Amino acid sequence: MKIAIGSDHGGLSLKEVIKPFLVEQGHEVVDFGTATTDSCDYPIYGERVGEAVSFGDCERGIAICGTGLGISMAVNKVPGIRGALCTNEFMAEMSRAHNDANVLVLGARVLGEGLALRIVAVWLATEFAGDRHQRRIDEITAIEKKYSK
Ligand code: RB5
Numbered sequence: 760m761k762i763a764i765g766s767d768h769g770g771l772s773l774k775e776v777i778k779p780f781l782v783e784q785g786h787e788v789v790d791f792g793t794a795t796t797d798s799c800d801y802p803i804y805g806e807r808v809g810e811a812v813s814f815g816d817c818e819r820g821i822a823i824c825g826t827g828l829g830i831s832m833a834v835n836k837v838p839g840i841r842g843a844l845c846t847n848e849f850m851a852e853m854s855r856a857h858n859d860a861n862v863l864v865l866g867a868r869v870l871g872e873g874l875a876l877r878i879v880a881v882w883l884a885t886e887f888a889g890d891r892h893q894r895r896i897d898e899i900t901a902i903e904k905k906y907s908k
Contacts, residue, residue, distance in 0.1 A: 760883070763811035763820040765791035765804035766867070767830065770823030773867035773875055777821060780876050784883070789817055805833025805842075812861050813839040820862040821879065827866030834862050838903055841896070846870065851878045855885035857892045 762781055766774040771793055781788050791807035793799050801824040808820040820842075824830040827844045834842040842862035843854035846869060854860040863882045865875055887893075 760819060761787045761789065761817045763789050763791060763808045763817035764823075765808040765820075765830075766793060766823035767799050767801035767804055767825070768793055768796050769801070769825030770830070770865070770867040771796060773823050773865060773870070773872065774821075776872050777823075777875065777879055780879065784880075786883075801830040802833040805830040806837060808862060809834040809837030809840045809842070813837050818861075819883070821865065822862055823865045823867050825866060825868040827864045827869060831864040834864065838907065839900075841899065845878050845882065847874070848877055848881045851882040852885050855882055856888045857895075859887040859892070859896050 764774055764778060778788050778790065789811060791804060793804060805822050808822045811817040812820040822830045822834045822842060831842050831844040834840055840862055841858055841860045842864050843858060843860035844864040845851040845854055
């Protein structure tokens with residue numbers, strides 16, 4: 760799977776742990792930055808990851824900041840993105856099975872590396888359950904369209 764990944768400075772260290780983990784599992788990783796620990800603005804990287812997924816350049820995305828909160832807000836402003844901030848494996852599983860999340864959002868200052876990698880693994884391994892959940896996804900999309908210019 761081709762996966763977009765991006766973070767601000769607060770998420771950089773976790774991004775650098777997740778990248779080789781994804782490659783080991785056979786995924787292609789496209790890194791949208793940041794590349795240094797210099798302070799930067801999470802909306803830039805949320806937008807980049809969101810666009811890569813929304814435009815179809817990458818199948819899924821992973822967006823990381825310190826808490827996951829700011830970059831979650833940013834990535835979810837990109838049309839077509841269903842970004843899910845997950846702090847445990849159950850949320851990761853449900854965000855795929857019920858919400859068909861196409862971007863996983865993580866907080867590097869919230870999670871240990873081991874738990875973060877388990878969340879990533881579960882999130883990538885879980886399929887969307889469809890059925891009644893598709894109707895709800897369609898309702899989310901309808902809200903997005905209603906408020907689009
Ligand atoms: C950066 O200090 C921090 O505010 C950012 O990484 C994130 O946690 C914002 O939601």
